[in-house]
Amino acid sequence: MRIGILSRNKNLYSTRRLIEAGEARGHEMHVLDPLRCYMNINAKEPEIHMRGKELPVFDAVIPRIGASITFYGTAVLRQFEMMGTYPLNESVAISRSRDKLRSLQLLSRKGIGLPVTGFASKPSDIPDLIDMVGGAPLVIKLLEGTQGIGVVLAETRKAAESVIEAFMGLNAHFMVQEYIKEAGGADLRCFVIGDKVIAAMKRQAKPGEFRSNLHRGGSATLVKLSPAERATAVKAAKTMGLNVAGVDILRSNHGPLVMEVNSSPGLEGIETATDKDVATQIISFIEKTAQLHKTRTKGRG
Ligand code: ADP
Numbered sequence: 067m068r069i070g071i072l073s074r075n076k077n078l079y080s081t082r083r084l085i086e087a088g089e090a091r092g093h094e095m096h097v098l099d100p101l102r103c104y105m106n107i108n109a110k111e112p113e114i115h116m117r118g119k120e121l122p123v124f125d126a127v128i129p130r131i132g133a134s135i136t137f138y139g140t141a142v143l144r145q146f147e148m149m150g151t152y153p154l155n156e157s158v159a160i161s162r163s164r165d166k167l168r169s170l171q172l173l174s175r176k177g178i179g180l181p182v183t184g185f186a187s188k189p190s191d192i193p194d195l196i197d198m199v200g201g202a203p204l205v206i207k208l209l210e211g212t213q214g215i216g217v218v219l220a221e222t223r224k225a226a227e228s229v230i231e232a233f234m235g236l237n238a239h240f241m242v243q244e245y246i247k248e249a250g251g252a253d254l255r256c257f258v259i260g261d262k263v264i265a266a267m268k269r270q271a272k273p274g275e276f277r278s279n280l281h282r283g284g285s286a287t288l289v290k291l292s293p294a295e296r297a298t299a300v301k302a303a304k305t306m307g308l309n310v311a312g313v314d315i316l317r318s319n320h321g322p323l324v325m326e327v328n329s330s331p332g333l334e335g336i337e338t339a340t341d342k343d344v345a346t347q348i349i350s351f352i353e354k355t356a357q358l359h360k361t362r363t364k365g366r367g
Pocket of ligand 1: 205207211213215247249251253276277278316
């Protein structure tokens, strides 16, 4: 198959591993920088061009679209879908998952366990908002944040009020969340492909930190999931409409709670921690499911 990887940099670990795995299985792998793709949007023959030339037909594309280029990147992916190329994850599902609040609303509709979460726009609603999530300590999250940046633990009600007022003053969108203390600064990253968790790791925050992101100095180890954790991760990915997803779960006293569903989960942390060849599993999933002109949306949505 001719497979495109929508990625800005062919030297990134995940991109490199997907090229290696695809080539090892006899596919023609191409890295396409989404920002270098431009589109001819017309009724008859949608086209994508790059550096003055029309791109050939691709059987499948693997979107690895960074959060900072979601808008342009999903437009390019949608164009591939319109041309009949199979997307590993569809553009609509990626857009859905990039909106943290919308994601939580969709997950809650399906009865998936979540930390109690509040959202408000007026300063006068702050006291009730804090009560709604059970008071301090609580977690305040900027909706635009990634890799743990913009996630704050407010230990006291006073601290929570100050941070919320500051965010409101800056017109930043944020949500307020119950702090899951018993998670002990750890979370689970469940790597879902299709209807299976194919690898999972436990990420532990460094001492004195509650955020377990590897970018924030957290460390990762192989973990065995409970059946409930597995089922929750698969259901969360399905709810978002993602074939491949990194589902982040907190272990709470009342079962697994989903924090986030990531549509471009990185391969480095999970392959290193679990010693599994995740890249090859992604390629073999594409081999099984990709059929030209068989995308579900054809760019609809
Ligand atoms: P990001 O998307 O920026 O990584 P997250 O929502 O995943 O932000 O939060 C970063 C980290 O902070 C998580 O991996 C987890 O360790 C910790 N964390 C986030 N929310 C909570 C919470 N409600 N209770 C306890 N820990 C949390």
